[in-house]
Amino acid sequence: MALKRIAPSVLAADFANLQRDVEMINNSAADWFHIDIMDGVFVPNISFGMPVLRDIVKHANKTIDVHLMIVNPDRYIKTFADLGSNILTVHYEACTHLHRTLQAIKAEGMQAGVAINPHTSVSLLEDIINDIDLVCIMSVNPGFGGQSFIDNTYKKIIQLREIITRNNANTIIEIDGGVTSKNAKKLIDAGADVLVAGSFVFKSSDPAQTIKELKEIIAI
Numbered sequence: 001m002a003l004k005r006i007a008p009s010v011l012a013a014d015f016a017n018l019q020r021d022v023e024m025i026n027n028s029a030a031d032w033f034h035i036d037i038m039d040g041v042f043v044p045n046i047s048f049g050m051p052v053l054r055d056i057v058k059h060a061n062k063t064i065d066v067h068l069m070i071v072n073p074d075r076y077i078k079t080f081a082d083l084g085s086n087i088l089t090v091h092y093e094a095c096t097h098l099h100r101t102l103q104a105i106k107a108e109g110m111q112a113g114v115a116i117n118p119h120t121s122v123s124l125l126e127d128i129i130n131d132i133d134l135v136c137i138m139s140v141n142p143g144f145g146g147q148s149f150i151d152n153t154y155k156k157i158i159q160l161r162e163i164i165t166r167n168n169a170n171t172i173i174e175i176d177g178g179v180t181s182k183n184a185k186k187l188i189d190a191g192a193d194v195l196v197a198g199s200f201v202f203k204s205s206d207p208a209q210t211i212k213e214l215k216e217i218i219a220i
Contacts, residue, residue: 004188004218005031006211007065007174009198010056011047018052021202022059028208029215032063032087034176034196039070042094043143050083057084065194067115067176069142070094074101081108089113089136089174092120102131115176117142118150122160129169134194135160140177149178154190161191181210181217188218 008030013021025033035053040046047069057064066085068076073090080088088110095101098114105112113134114125118141125135137156140147157173164171174194175187184195197214204210 003031003193005194006214006218007032007034007194007196008201008207008211009034009036009176009196011036012198012202014202015048018055019059021207022056024208025211026059026061028211030062030211032065032194033060034065034067034198036067037070038143042071042091043069045143050079053080053083053085063087065089065113065174067113067136068094069115074104077101077104078108081105081110085110087111087113087134089115089134091115091117091142092124093117099128099131102128113174115142118152122156122163125160126163126167129163129167129171132169132171134172134174136174136176136196137192138177139175139179142177147178149180149183154186157187157190157192179214181213184214184217185220 008025010033036047038045038047063086064084065087066080067089071094088105090101092114102112111133113136114132115136117138139150139153160173172193175192176196179195179197180200201207201210
């Protein structure tokens, strides 16, 4: 059984105290850093770019899970590898030649992820599932933190898990958006491996304790 992981979303951190929040994640029970890069074109928001990622990586001592919500991600694959990304996830909807993009990510020594928006069917990934290390199912509409969880996500997790099993793939399933202590266990039970938590962690009174509680929930 695959290890179940928590990946706090740095997008929800306090950017006036970014080093403090990065060190909090380092010292917490979290497994990964989840870092959203938005261009204001693919999604209606702009997050942060390469200099901020470079500074995060400088202090982080856990897996760097980068989620590109940008058009033409191929232009930046080498850049994100050079910055220290361990996993690079591109959107299905942003890639004309997805197989080529995944091969380019792997050629730079990173694991290759594919994210799908709420309206995109997981069945579209079947022909390429053995080339994907991670599928990120968006459980909110991408672009902003703090949105409500979309219930259809559970069905998509079950369908994707069936595709992975049927093709004897090693792909892991990540859920991004609206994750809380109330739905974490149900997501894992449906077949998820990694839960991204942003606002729920960073808006809590004790983020490290919230991460610890999430880890305890998914370990049961």
